[in-house]
Amino acid sequence: MDNLQIGRHISGQFNEDLERVINNVMHMGGLVEKQLTDALIAVGQSDVDLAKQVLSNDYQINAYEVSIDDECTRIIAKRQPAAGDLRLIMAVVKTIADLERIGDEAEKIAKVALESFSSSQQDLLVNLDNLGRRVLEFLQASLDAFTRMDCETAIKIHQMDDKINREYEALMRQLMTYMMEDPRSIPQVMTVIWSARALERIGDRCQNICEYIIYFVKGKVVRHTTAEDMKNL
């Protein structure tokens, strides 16, 4: 982790506590990234074992959330941080909540690998995989920006979600058409629909993480700000 960037923002005395917390967030983020990667591989390769592994690993992410959250409350009570320090801790508390939910969504995606698809349905999985790759990129970029508390990057990648939403909408239309043409496929296609939805939700949560970075660095809540206004921050 590049502690220099973080170090610039915080006062000396919290360094050790905060570094430990940020390191834990990084570990948790790495785990979430791995879960999403594995879920996508499991779906792409119909790998039932890998899918089951994703399902059984989720508890680790949950455990991280509980322990980091606890650590943050302890730091606030013990260190009584103000201004930037406090904003950083609040940003961490919110980020880990989103990371935990991204883990839950990865589980939902992994479940698609437990379904069996006919060869003609494989097309749908290809498009799901494309959406998945784009979302995974967004997650990686968000975690990277978080590690460096890089506000410029956060503002820039924040808009990646628009592209994800457009790709998601196109996939949805394709899936609906598929169901209308072959109603017997509806149960399978619905599984793909839930995964696509899960990916779209992950995109929203990556966007949240970008917003927490901006909040920490700029001290501004941009949750309901337009893209245009965000450029002028």
Added chain:
Amino acid sequence: MDNLQIGRHISGQFNEDLERVINNVMHMGGLVEKQLTDALIAVGQSDVDLAKQVLSNDYQINAYEVSIDDECTRIIAKRQPAAGDLRLIMAVVKTIADLERIGDEAEKIAKVALESFSSSQQDLLVNLDNLGRRVLEFLQASLDAFTRMDCETAIKIHQMDDKINREYEALMRQLMTYMMEDPRSIPQVMTVIWSARALERIGDRCQNICEYIIYFVKGKVVRHTTAEDMKNL
């Protein structure tokens, strides 16, 4: 608001600040409850105007979230609360995030009223309405428990979500069958599916609010605790 209950938990000096925050959460909660109620009425009565009103009112909920969140950070920085006081503020920060998202889900539900349904499709809306009423009850009970910081009630109503999930699964099966029997109805039915999903998500978020109440009163994170273990708290 019954301040006595809150008063019992907190130390004297924060009373005024905390009371103001809790009152604002109550106002926000009332607004969210009204949005969900109106969304369900709009769907039930195909009331396009009311649906549009729900869509245009959402900004008020967002504004509450931003201002309460800001107020909470200010209180932490100014008052440097410890133990129960701090847990209460952390519970508020998390609760308003969930309330804001419940507002977003209410918007999605309202959008169903903008679709037109054939008379044979009205059956689907009746079952959606039943699920909606149950979720609205859960929201009201959760907000009520939050106002009184009533941990016993929070533990008891926490399980309402299981019932909601079962009702949601049954509705989903019905909607899938409907689509398979009449593929031309797929676009309309998908709108109902998204609303049902939104209601299911609201149930999850009400469950989160119950967990924050338990966290505040008991000092324990129960997010990943089984119903059985929760009884022994």
